[in-house]
Amino acid sequence: MRRTKAEAEETRNSILHAAERVFYEKGVSNATLDDVAKAAGVTRGAIYWHFSNKTDLFLELYNSVSLPLEDMIARDIEQPASGVLAFIEKLTVDWLDELASDEHRQRIFTILLRCSYGGDLMPVLERQQEVDDRHVASLESAFARAGNEGYLNANWTPHSATRALWWMVGGLCTEWLLFGRRFDLAAEGRDGLKRLFASFRPATIDITASADVHSMA
Amino acid sequence: MRRTKAEAEETRNSILHAAERVFYEKGVSNATLDDVAKAAGVTRGAIYWHFSNKTDLFLELYNSVSLPLEDMIARDIEQPASGVLAFIEKLTVDWLDELASDEHRQRIFTILLRCSYGGDLMPVLERQQEVDDRHVASLESAFARAGNEGYLNANWTPHSATRALWWMVGGLCTEWLLFGRRFDLAAEGRDGLKRLFASFRPATIDITASADVHSMA
DNA sequence: ATTTTAACATACATGTTTGTTTGTATAGCT
C-alpha cells in the first residue's frame, strides 16, 4: 500500500485536520488516537507513522498555526508618535477581525484554552507564555513612545494602558470562544476598543459635550 | 469498620479537599480516582460510597464553592445613583482582594478554567454561563442607572462599560491564574480599575491637568 | 527486473482506569 510522497503528505494533513476537529469537540485528553484515526479515515498505524505519540501530534498542531502578530507589532517603530495609538487600535481590530473569520484559528485557540496542560503539555504553556510576554513588551514600548510625546491621557500610564488593553482583549476572546460565540466578536470588539482608546487619548476640552452628558438626565 | 456519622462526613470532606488538590495539580481528566483516594488516605471504595463517579465528585466540588457575589450586586439598588460607579468599583476591588487571599477559591477557579468540559461536564459549563449572565445583567442595570442620571461619561454606554469591565476583570484573573500568579493581583487590579472607572466618569473640566499632559513631552 | 524501502493496516501485548461485587467490622437502633 505504499503511497506517493504527495499522497503521504496528504494523509498527514488529513490527520492534522482530523485531530483539530476531534480535539476541539472532545477535548485533548478525552480524545483517543482511534477517534482521530477514524475521523481521518485511517488507522492508528498511520498516526504512529507520522507522529511519535499524542503529545507530539498536539505540538505539531500547535506549530501549524502561524503567529503573524509579532512583526505587525514591531512595525510600530515606523509610525510617528502621533499615530501610535491609532496604529495599535487598528492592529487590534484587525487581529479580532481575522480571528472572527478564521474558523481554523478559532478551533486552535479554543483547544488551547480548554486543555489542561498537565504533565507533558507544559512546553506548550511555556511557549505560549513567552510569546505573550513578548507581545505585551512590544505593546508597552509602543504606549511608552506615545506617552513620552504627550499623546497618552494623564489618567493612564504605558504599563496600565497596556494591561487594560491586553486583559480586555483576552477576556473578550476567552468569553467568545468558550461560551459558544454568542455575540459578534468583531463588532463588539471594535466598539469596546474605540471607547477604550478614546479614554487613552488626551482629553479634548469640549465643554458642550460635557454639558450634554448631564443634560441627558 | 463502620464510622460514626461525624467521621463519615469528615472523610467525605477529606475526599473533596483531596480532589481539589489533585484536580488542581494534574487536571481533572488526567487525575485518576486512585490518585484522589491516596491523597485522601482512603481507597476508591470510599469515594464510590460517597460519590457515584468522577463526574459527580467534580460537580459536588463545584457546588461547594459559594457564590456570594450575587446579592452583593443586587445591593446596588440601595445606593444613590451618584455613588453607583464607586460602589461597583469597590465591589470589584473587594472581589479581587478576596480571590487573591483565598487559595481555595483560586484552585477551584483554576480547575474550572483548565478543564475541558467534554461530554458529561457540560452542565458545569452551562451553569457557569448562566451565573455569568446574571452578573453581567446586574452590572449593566447598575451602569444604566448611573447613565440615566448623567453619571456616566458620554464616551461609554451602559452596555459597553459593562463589557469593558467584565472582559478586563476576566482577562486579568485568567492570566493571573493560568500563568502562575506572576504579579500582584490585588494591586494591579486596583490600579487598572481605578483608571478604567476614571474614564467611566464624566470629565471634570480641568484645563491645567490637560495642559500638564502635553508639558510632559 | 529486482530489490529495497516507504507508507501504511492489522494484530497483539501491556498497563491503566473504571465500575462492581464481596467482605467486614462496628455504630446505632430495638
Add this chain to the structure above:
DNA sequence: AGCTATACAAACAAACATGTATGTTAAAAT
C-alpha cells in the same frame, strides 16, 4: 443483647488506550 444498616476496604472483571511488532503493498531506487 442481638440485629441491621452503614462505612468503608479489598478483590475482581471488563473496557479502554497506548505502544509495538509484524504483515502487506506498491513506489522508488538500482
